[in-house]
Amino acid sequence: MNRSVKPVPTNIMLASFASGVLLHIDRAPPWCLGVALAALIWHWLYSRGRLRPAATALRVIVTLALLAGIAATFRTFNGLSAGTAFLLVMGAAKLLETRTQRDVAVVATVSLVLVLAACLDRQSLLRLPLYLASGWTALATIAAIGGARTSTSAVRAFGAAGGALLLALPLAALCFVLVPRMQGALWSMPASERGQTGLADEMSPGSISELSVSEDIAFRARFEGAAPPVAQRYWRGPVLHDFDGYTWRRQAGTGATQQQPVPTSAPLRYHVLLEPTGRVYLFGIDSIASIQGRRNFRTFDGQILAALPVTETLAYDGVSYLQTRFDGALSTTGRRLDTQLPSGRNLRSIALARELRARATSDRQYSMMVLDYFRAAGFEYTLTPPLLDQDSVDDLIFNTRRGFCGHFASAYATLMRAAGVPARVVTGYLGGAWNPIGGYYAVRQSQAHAWTEIWIDGEGWVRVDPTAVVAPERVQQGGSELLARSGSALNSLFGDAGWLRDLRDSWDAANNWWQERIVKFNRSAQLDLLRRLGLEHIDYLGMALLLAGGAVLWGLMLWAVSMRGPRGTTPDALGRTWNRFLALLASRGIGIAAHEGPRAIAARAVARLPAAAADIGSFASRYEQLRFGTAEQSESAIRAMRAQLRRIARATTANRR
Amino acid sequence: MSALPAALAALDSIILGKSRALRLALSCLIARGHLLIEDVPGVGKTTLAHALAQVLGLSWQRVQFTSDLLPADILGVSVFDRATQKFEFRQGPVFTQLLLADEVNRASPRTQSALLEAMEEHQVSVDGVSHTLPDPFFVVATQNPHEQLGTYALPESQLDRFLMRIELGYPDPRHERVLLAEGDRRGLLARTAAAMTAAQLQQLQQEVTRVHVAPPLLDYVQQLVGSTRTRSDIRLGLSPRAAQGLVHAARAWALLEGRSAVLPDDVQAVWPAVALHRLEPRNAADRTHAQRERLVRAILEAVAVPR
Incomplete structure (x- = not known):
């Protein structure tokens, strides 16, 4: 063996x-x-x-x-x-x-x-x-x-490795700050390798309530200036048009060009750190004007889609307007798209819609009447609604009367369409919990929401949230508090525990810091940091010089550390003189291992360098007496040894390598 | 001082070509240590023990250990004397200056421990009466490492009592030729005069304790010994007693080399003889002699000499 x-x-x-x-x-x-x-x-x-x-x-x-x-x-x-x-x-x-x-x-x-x-x-x-x-x-x-000096003891090995890691830390930090960043991650992976999470591009009864039990972070947001109140924080996501009586889907084909909103209020600026979803949707406060930070485009219905799926944490800046107006009319194709209903489905609801519409004088008044109907009908907002049959809207309105935001949005949009009012379902998130430690709003999957937008001639697309009349507290407080009351075991146990909330906030803030400052440390973050360090106008050459200088300093630090002896002591004058002798031997081609004793070293040196045999012998025996014998170390003894060393060097120049 | 080189020369003339083993054996004895010789039969273990006794001017006894040997066979017995109507203690072979315990691993553990107790205490207790052993008192034990059948291997605690463990090995061809040509060594042994007196030996033993040991050297010994306790491939490292023994053996070696201070080289010279029988490798596969030799060498090579 x-x-x-x-x-x-x-x-x-x-x-x-x-x-x-x-x-x-x-x-x-x-x-x-x-x-x-x-x-x-x-x-x-x-x-x-x-x-x-x-x-x-x-x-x-x-x-x-x-x-x-x-x-x-x-x-x-x-x-x-x-x-x-x-x-x-x-x-x-x-x-x-x-x-x-x-x-x-x-x-x-x-x-x-x-x-x-x-x-x-x-x-x-x-x-x-x-x-x-x-x-x-x-x-x-x-x-x-x-190495000859290391032992196989696990404790020592871990100690040595830990020491090496610590020694490497300054160089790593230096490279982290100074090595130029590529635009876009070199290592970004094809999307097909990733799973998809968060809001989907279709919605059926119950799909959002499944999401609502997840306390995962969807994204974090930081507002420039004051944040809008919670009831205004509608984070707009996928917009759904196709309804088969049970499931809402995105419009697969190309949508008709439509009127885009015109801002009528001051812009709202914010910064979003989106967790990976594997999908292309980017979320922003309704209604989104523009998003910067990732190549994206705007769809006809005002969604912002990234050019590539979001497979890793994405940071972007958004601009939104809380108030907008629409000029002009809805195109024919647009109206057809958002008023069609599956034939032969939800017939009782359609009948109800026609009856209500007949009593209303305008689309606007009709939309209010339906909201009043929702309010009066005694709907119950619950996370655990009963299953609905294929005619899901009929089942909800006339039968179960219990549902989640998705149910009410679906029912409302159906009633609107049945009366010829263009309507679409919008999914996204509502609210977000303030994290006082990190200074941002954390929006969790449990705050996923669905609402509707209806077209009123003369006003344009208007956001209507039927959940707001069924369960006003959902809109006023955000999803988590509601969850607590609906009886999730963990929340009912710890829901009011302040320390638990603090713990969660701290952990979340640490996560956010990690993502924003370390993982997403891109070119602009790097320039920002350098600017704050007072290196505003540094170019690549300057960075390279700084890096080289830092690396040299680091090398000096390593050298200083390695100069310390095996027991963490620096050699004294005698030790340095002996080390010089060993270095001289090395330069004459005589390698010395750390475990060799002075006698063995001297014997080899004499055999290999007979020209200086006498001096080597007396130098070594002086060293032995001073180091291991009873002789006192003195300046003169060291000086004499150094003189001998020079004689040995001169006598053996011929052996130099 | 001149007694030491003379003793070495005399030993060299009897045991041919084994200078290093002889130096180790001699330094073991002047360091007041007991010696374990481990080798196959017929390489001169008994001759070495005899020669040591002869050259150092010591009285010696030889006991062949067998499985039916009893403690009394070594220590002695109390016999009832009809004439005096009293028990009289008859000293066993242990009452000598140098006891050769041949094939010590053949005796039962009980007998072994009686001997080892005598080695440690320098006295024996029979029937509640303590009898002091002569001074100096050495045990030179031999065992055959290759015979396992019907033997009781010495446990680690008892191996620790032997300051050194050496082997002789086969002679090289040149020296074997001389052996063959000259015939029996026993005659030569009988003619060899003692190189020193008992008083001189005791003086030498005193001198060993006066050999200087500098703090850096103690650091080195501590590191060597300490590394045996932290290595993952060793089950049992060296004891403080072994560390003391290592320093003392290195002192004796330095004295033998004619020096008044111990060098790391001296520690390294006695290291295998002191450490090898005391270390217990973790894996059974590593408990062969060759693996142990590699192990003690690896430990030496893993510890830096203080500069």
């Missing part, structure tokens, strides 16, 4: 690979995880002497099979997912033949690259400690095998 002299730090290595694999446990194909687990167990048993080394033929077969497995699963070796899985199974295969320290170094490196891949994949604050722990373990593995 090919055993190295130094023992292999099996346990640290296995821990490092296992932690690297764990980072991908929810993304890698299950069979890859199985392979990794099997390899870990195999190597552990092997290291205990329970298994014999794997035969070469077996290793070749396993490697080929794993390659084939990756090819079959991904149909490519390219891309982050396939690359990570490939790395994972190859690391596992390496465990089958890991015997020497060199093999251990390979496994540790694979673990490090697994951490890097995880960093490219996801950058949430919650995962940062995992990445740190995993990277630290991999470095500890390398520390456990490297």
